[in-house]
Amino acid sequence: MKKSNDPAELAAIARRMRRDVIEMITEARSGHPGGSLSAAEIVVTLFFDVMRHEPANPKWKDRDRFLLSKGHCCPVLYAVMAECGYCPKDRLNTLRKLGSMYQGHPDVRFLPALEASTGSLGQGLSLGIGMALAARLDQSPSRTYVVLGDGEIQEGQIWEAAMFGSYHRLDNIVAIVDYNGIQLDGFVKDIMDLEPLVEKWRSFGWHTIELNGHDIPALQKAFAEAATVKGKPTVIVAHTIKGKGVSFMENNPKFHGVAPTREEAARALQELA
């Protein structure tokens, strides 16, 4: 894989990943497009710029680790991992099919290059903390990145993990909240409002950074800042747009968990051309 720190190049990759996401979910006829599209810049910036990893050596001990705690948004992770060379691109369209390495939620049994099987919300931060603790014990430079959904952090376990992370002064883990404002039943603020979200994390002892999650230079700067923070974990509250990049999906709760029709997909791909 060819890494890059050029925001324009990363933006072009994110655009391609969005196309892959639409194609995969359309072919699967089910899946979660909205949250895959909102996380594209976050995942692309991590894999193509920030993280130390080697697709040819996926179990390299000192690699940085990525966990998609909001596992339902795996199409964007699969697309990025395939682009990196972890797994075949030409099979992305087997998403959600029997026996596919691209299961409906990330499953290490089918895709061992994944760091964890996720899908039951609320668990990824704890898993990531376990990996970060192991890295600290091993005096490894490995850093762990966990992408959380905004609805997901309604789960109490997230806050158990948040307490643990700061109390144990873990500074080798970064949580990124994909704050797209929509969950399955509607807008997050109407279901179980998270505000004041940054204050919540700060009061739990985390270093906080708030940014526009589609702004690649801002993401690059934030990850660099997180790497300099000592003695506490960092959370990036990334304001994003659910369905970003496809006009009729943007900010539309319908596309949290519904696949586009063929016709909708064609329009989406046109917009993402």
Add this chain to the structure above:
Amino acid sequence: MPTAARYELKLGMATREAFGKALVELGRANPNVVVLDADLSKSTYTAGFAKEFPGRFFECGIAEANMMAIGAGLASAGKIPFASSFSAFALNKGFEQLRVTAAFPSVNLKVVGTHSGISIGEDGPSQMSIEDLSLACSLAGFTVLCPADEVAMTKLVAAAAEHIGPLFIRAGRSKAAIVYRPEQEFTIGRAVELQEGADVTLIATGLLVAESLRAAEALEAEGISARVLDLHTIKPLDRDAIARAARETGAIVVAEEHLVDGGLGVRVAQVVAQTHPAAMEFVGIRNTYAESGTPDELLDKYGLRSRDVAAAARRALERKR
């Protein structure tokens, strides 16, 4: 032929204490062993490990769900984590985390639940785990162990660390009668035949192993020859030993400090039904929660004594043929 009289059944240490001691030994032998606890380390006896290896002990606070998933993360990164709490909390509060982060990806996490059964005594039913074996067995790929005494616990903790894959160990709060000599060897998945016998087989686990040996002695006085098997491994079951017992003795009692719904008994019955149908009886807790009391009072009241095992054996024998 060995007889029940061979077993002195002197009171030894609680299996939770034996677990704590074994864990320290393990810590000395293997730097990859790490331990997590949820504010119960003085009760689960992980405090000994914490004292000797503070860098490898993680206090999680009263947050069992988080602890289990952190344990899974540590295991994914190559550590051998033992996560411990009371069984009632480890499995009930951590169950979903065990399912998704440990069982389903088959992660090398060891879970140790202490204070199992009703013999914890005065603390009462909210602290008593009477469904932990059932829950642990319902986690696909989990190995489930229930040692009867300090010797079995010591050996099985070592075996658990060697075993690759998710695993649960059940431990008790109260002192347990010593069944085994220190040199006894244990293999995960292989029952120990403690006593030969031709008329009926008493299959037991945990504290009920000693009760079953006492029951066998009482039955022997009546001219009934009872085989006694310790099923320290609840999953995977020793199907051969169970099938042989069913075929050779034709009557089986299963005794456990657990709800009869979903514990060892029903698992044994499944094997018996598939291999060699035999008359069966079940000693365990019946569709209820216990109460406060001394361990002895509770074991008496809820029918988990040698006399209950012996009575069950007589019932099974009546139906045999």
